Amino acid sequence: MVKILLACSSGMSTSLLVQKMEAEANERGLDAEIWAVAQDKAAEDMKKADVLLIGPQMRFMKKKLSVNAEEAGIPLDVINPVDYGRVNGKAVLDTALELIENNK
């Protein structure tokens, strides 16, 4: 079971991506929990996640959230803007899995 958390300003546009990532995970038969939150919930929800991905428009949050991520012991990164624009669930899922893998 992999748990992937996405965060943006209010969790709206990232939830668009969540749908695509879930579809992709289903197709691969991957047991995954993927959800999106608003930025102020990110620190709390991080405790339940394996990785945090931040919407590129909120990339200025990375520094602050890095502190929380370190405490929770999970990796984080900003989503590639091109993948974000194309709502490319496949590519972003790959990024998430790679981050989790490298963190092991």
Place this chain on the structure above:
Amino acid sequence: MDKFMEVLENVLMPVADKLNNNRYLTALRNGFMVALPLIIFGSIFVVIANLPFLDRVLSEEGYAAYQNALGPASAATLSIMGLFVMIGIGYKMVEGRGGEAIYGGVVALASFLILTPQVVEGVGGVIPTASLGAQGMFLGIFTAFISAELYHFFVRKNLTIKMPEGVPSAVSRSFSALIPITLTLTIFLVIRLVFTFTPFETVQNFIYTIIQQPLTALGSGLPATLVAVLLIQVFWFFGLHGQIIINSVFDPIWYSLNDENLAAFQAGEELPHIVTKQFIDTFIVGIGGSGMTLAVIIAIFVAAKSRQMRELGKLGGPPGLFNVNEPVIFGLPIIMNPLVLIPWLLAPVVVAAVTYFLMSTGFAPKPAGVIVPWTTPPLLSGYLATGNNIMGSVMQLISMSIVFVIWLPFVKLLDKQYYGEELSAQATN
């Protein structure tokens, strides 16, 4: 050009970082978030209370009784939103510091009430509701900041009463807050007393006259609004969430103006302001998202031949109806794309100026103070935000046409480029 972009990005990133991650602005933003469900609840009932044609169907007394019955819904929430915002700020301030958050909320509220005049026209024991809404907004925000900081400062100084072991934890918690709260509230009592010796008489009056009135006067004017709109666009051009960055500074002003319009709307008077929270949220950003990109999607469907553009139109259309437009911003792409810089910056500024003009001439109605959630689809949102006035939707339609016209040549230009690339890619295959 690349060099220039890099320099600008290096300037904007730290600004975005500072504004978004500043402790006070974060608490302010989250404080408004706490109040938002209540504000929307009140707004829904303002809409229901002012449904069209009811005044013609019902008798005059019947309509008045109907409005009176629904009145408390907005009077207890939307009209006194300052109250909930300051509790939210106090709570979030102390929570952010890792303290017991609920005391941050109540200490902010009590400090504010200490500063609030409790006499109306000679009658004692009354708190004017206006001071809990628009008029008290700035005082409430400052009071929440200061009282929460003071409270936390005293807690950290360890000026708490330590209970012996065996005392239930809830009991010792209530005592642990005692000294910090007492000290904090005493300070505010002294502040109140000091102000009775000044010509302002009350702190409320002082903050309102010295800070709130000049700031809201500035914020309600066209120049400051155009600067705010332009800044939102500039931030977004670099892929930074301009709306959330600018909102953290402008929301207190926009919400205060909003509540003043609501009071006038409910009293059946001329609405005092054009620029309010809803002017930005419904008539600028709320037409497809920041940059009003719904019209851009329409332009794509009308004019684009390239597969890439048409795919983007299909992808960006449904969320765009609800003002979520990251697919367009990052997918077209708009960010860092010099080809679309002109329409991206120009369209919302032109629309803001035209909307302001048409509202000031009375062609389009001014926002009535109803808070419409930003995900409400355009046309519907314009109708609701102006107090159930179809001309609000017409105004949005005009704005969409303006954006469409400004963008169309640029959509064609971009499409030609993509189409050419697609053709040559096919040829090489």
